[in-house]
Amino acid sequence: MRLFLQLTAMIVALLIAAPATAAAPLSSRTRTHFSWPLPPPHPVVRPFIPPVNPYGPGHRGVDIGGVAGQEVMAAADGLVIHAGAVVDRSLVSLEHSGGLRTTYEPVTPAVARGQRVRRGDVIGHLLDGHCPVACLHWGARRARTT
Secondary structure, three states: HHHHHHHHHHHHHHHHOOOOOOOOOOOOOOOOOOOOOOOOOOOOOEEEOOOOOOOOOOOOOEEEEEEOOOEEEOHHHHOEEEEEOOOEEEEEEEEEEHHEEEEEOOOOOOOOOOOOEEEOOOOEEEEOOOOOOOOOEEEEOOOOOO
16 A cells, blocks of 8 residues: 555656646547556565656655566556667666656566557566666656656
């Protein structure tokens, strides 16, 4: 329940902070339903910590404990906008209706850029390396906001 409240607070904060002019390439008329990206249990290894300003320090996501190699699932229907390395980490980013983007890392992608996915589809497999124990960093942001 605590994680659910933290994730809800994170998503609400992102929605409130989003500028009214944010681009929404996917239809914003449909309501997006989100699920957990990992199967239960969902232990929070590190919570969302909002930055004081757009470029300040913080933790822009939630780290969820897992097991290396386990399937990572799309939290909602969306479009794969990135699947692969960014600097020293492999990740998958999805764009959902309304311009919300979710990122999953570190993940070995099982999808490709431009691919449409449904909530619950396997998008990759969890890698070691982000936390002292295997964990998934699950972030969300409104299109083009930091």
